[in-house]
Amino acid sequence: MTILEVKDIEKRFGPLQVLDNISFSLVKGETLAIIGSSGSGKTTLLRCINFLERPDKGSIIVNKEVIFDAMDPATQRESEVRKKRLHFGLVFQNFNLFPQYTVLKNVTLALELLAKEHPDYKQEKKAIMEEIQDRARTLLSQVGLSDKLDYYPHMISGGQQQRVAIARALALEPDILCFDEPTSALDPELTGEVLKVIRNLAERNTTMIIVTHEMDFARDVADRVIFMDEGVIVEQGRPEEVFGNPKEERTRQFLTRYNQK
Amino acid sequence: MNEIPVIISRLSESFLLNCRLFALTLLFSLPLGLLIAFGSMSRFYPIRWLVRTFVWIIRGTPLMLQLIIIYFGPGLMSLAFSWPSGTSGRFVAATVAFIINYACYFSEIFRGGIESIPKGQYEAGQVLGMTKRQIFFNVILLQVVKRILPPVGNEVITLVKDTALARIIANKEIIMMAGEYTSKGLIWPLFATGIYFLVFVGVLTLLLGWLEKKLNYFRA
Numbered sequence: 001m002t003i004l005e006v007k008d009i010e011k012r013f014g015p016l017q018v019l020d021n022i023s024f025s026l027v028k029g030e031t032l033a034i035i036g037s038s039g040s041g042k043t044t045l046l047r048c049i050n051f052l053e054r055p056d057k058g059s060i061i062v063n064k065e066v067i068f069d070a071m072d073p074a075t076q077r078e079s080e081v082r083k084k085r086l087h088f089g090l091v092f093q094n095f096n097l098f099p100q101y102t103v104l105k106n107v108t109l110a111l112e113l114l115a116k117e118h119p120d121y122k123q124e125k126k127a128i129m130e131e132i133q134d135r136a137r138t139l140l141s142q143v144g145l146s147d148k149l150d151y152y153p154h155m156i157s158g159g160q161q162q163r164v165a166i167a168r169a170l171a172l173e174p175d176i177l178c179f180d181e182p183t184s185a186l187d188p189e190l191t192g193e194v195l196k197v198i199r200n201l202a203e204r205n206t207t208m209i210i211v212t213h214e215m216d217f218a219r220d221v222a223d224r225v226i227f228m229d230e231g232v233i234v235e236q237g238r239p240e241e242v243f244g245n246p247k248e249e250r251t252r253q254f255l256t257r258y259n260q261k
Numbered sequence: 262m263n264e265i266p267v268i269i270s271r272l273s274e275s276f277l278l279n280c281r282l283f284a285l286t287l288l289f290s291l292p293l294g295l296l297i298a299f300g301s302m303s304r305f306y307p308i309r310w311l312v313r314t315f316v317w318i319i320r321g322t323p324l325m326l327q328l329i330i331i332y333f334g335p336g337l338m339s340l341a342f343s344w345p346s347g348t349s350g351r352f353v354a355a356t357v358a359f360i361i362n363y364a365c366y367f368s369e370i371f372r373g374g375i376e377s378i379p380k381g382q383y384e385a386g387q388v389l390g391m392t393k394r395q396i397f398f399n400v401i402l403l404q405v406v407k408r409i410l411p412p413v414g415n416e417v418i419t420l421v422k423d424t425a426l427a428r429i430i431a432n433k434e435i436i437m438m439a440g441e442y443t444s445k446g447l448i449w450p451l452f453a454t455g456i457y458f459l460v461f462v463g464v465l466t467l468l469l470g471w472l473e474k475k476l477n478y479f480r481a
Contacts, residue, residue, distance in 0.1 A: 050388050086390045096385035099481040100403045109399065110389035154480040172389060 009058035029205035033222035040063040041231040089169030097153040107136040139167040159190030275438035279424040294367030329372040374409035395463040405455040410439040414469040
């Protein structure tokens with residue numbers, strides 16, 4: 001079942017065309033890796049999908065519902081964008097944890113704020129809050145941080161912070177979880193623990209889009225790979241095909257350069 | 262010699278005016294300053310221009326002059342509005358002038374603080390489905406407070422001593438009171454006022470240090 005369809009997305013920053021004619025779709029439970037050199041538009045694409053940038057052209061469809069259409073302003077109303085964002089989760093390169101909150105509170109905050117908007121909130125406050133706490137604890141134990149619930153972000157390592165960020169994104173149960181170079185800001189010895197968590201999620205058939213520079217990881221975990229260069233999708237296919245037998249010259253060059261490193 | 266306790270008690274009494282002016286100014290200028298800060302960051306150009314011009318005028322003229330204009334202005338321009346006569350009118354006028362003046366200085370500190378918070382904090386809130394309001398009050402504000410505490414502390418300490426300017430529109434604060442003795446040839450009461458300010462600022466410094474320490478539990 002197709003969960004996400006991205007159609008003809010175009011994005012310019014001034015005279016610079018960052019994304020050109022980007023189309024792809026994603027099946028529920030699938031893990032998609034997006035690779036490509038810096039400046040190829042991968043991150044911008046992810047930001048467009050998460051409503052952090054507004055594409056100049058194209059549309060985004062989730063579960064057959066058009067959630068964004070550049071031609072239709074009705075799909076871009078601020079009040080609705082907020083709800084539509086909840087289809088997606090985003091894990092940032094720099095974690096962006098909230099420094100003044102504990103690990104546990106980082107995961108529960110958004111849930112609590114959403115719960116407060118619920119009409120039954122006042123009567124069932126206690127039960128709702130307990131449920132949120134439980135869910136957060138479960139998620140944090142899933143990412144191996146049960147013993148860090150009361151720590152503040154600055155007290156834990158980058159790898160641990162990124163795992164909190166993953167739990168925080170999962171707490172809202174997004175249809176599609178996006179990762180923007182989740183290990184690029186980490187020391188090499190800390191990337192493993194984060195990749196392991198993502199690998200686990202893939203095994204549980206979480207629908208994911210991962211922008212990454214970790215080629216071995218992409219090859220291993222992804223069901224499908226997209227290679228981007230200069231704002232266009234050059235090649236997409238199964239990882240064995242894209243990595244093992246690339247059809248396009250540009251893909252070949254990129255992978256060769258990568259292997260030399 | 263038995264004049265000393267009388268003088269001290271009169272100085273203390275007049276210092277209460279400084280304290281009241283200080284407290285009221287803080288109470289109102291901090292929130293007003295936040296409002297002005299939002300105005301000066303508005304995406305709507307006319308508002309931004311208007312607010313920034315206003316801040317320029319207030320920061321660009323002496324507080325002493327503002328006190329005089331705010332107190333005498335309405336009457337001189339024969340507006341329908343004028344301050345009530347007597348002590349209360351003079352005090353209210355001084356308080357209003359101080360609130361406006363300090364709100365403008367605070368607004369610039371707030372603006373700097375708000376603009377220094379990384380974009381990623383807003384974006385993290387956005388992708389978690391928070392509203393702009395929720396992001397500001399639940400994520401951004403405390404980080405801003407932590408960052409701006411030292412410069413705000415500076416302003417607060419300056420305010421303590423600026424309250425003495427209220428005497429320009431005949432508010433009988435401590436220096437004006439001491440001045441009455443000076444004109445009679447007694448200089449020590451004027452010197453003694455320094456002790457009042459010093460003690461007040463000392464207590465504030467301790468309080469600010471304690472607050473800063475309180476906010477040290479996180480890093481931002």
